Amino acid sequence: MARVKIEHALVTRVFDSKGFWCETKFKTRNGDEVTEKWTVWTKDTPAEGDIVTLDGLLSIKMERFENDQGEEIKYARGHVNQPQITKEPSGAEAVAQVWNSEPMFDDEAPF
Numbered sequence: 001m002a003r004v005k006i007e008h009a010l011v012t013r014v015f016d017s018k019g020f021w022c023e024t025k026f027k028t029r030n031g032d033e034v035t036e037k038w039t040v041w042t043k044d045t046p047a048e049g050d051i052v053t054l055d056g057l058l059s060i061k062m063e064r065f066e067n068d069q070g071e072e073i074k075y076a077r078g079h080v081n082q083p084q085i086t087k088e089p090s091g092a093e094a095v096a097q098v099w100n101s102e103p104m105f106d107d108e109a110p111f
Helices: 092-098
Strands: 003-015 019-027 033-041 051-066 072-087
Touching: 003 033, 003 072
Parallel strands: 033 072
Antiparallel strands: 003 019, 003 051, 019 033, 051 072
């Protein structure tokens, strides 16, 4: 089975102690925005709205739904099993990691 690493994914829905949906967005060369949607199966679910990075076993399943016009839409959804999940810092926590709050002095500074 193949492994997949998904970075900076937004948790959009949490299932009761079974897993969650997350999505990533990126722009293609021609400027179109693409959204990848993933189903992650785990008992250790993050909160809805969290940003996570995960690594796990990949499987692809064909799914379908009927749109408002009555047309059947088929698509492939990525499923991740046995994930290793890392919650990414957000808000003030993220800023604190990037900007060191202690002043830094250097004897060779030109000012």
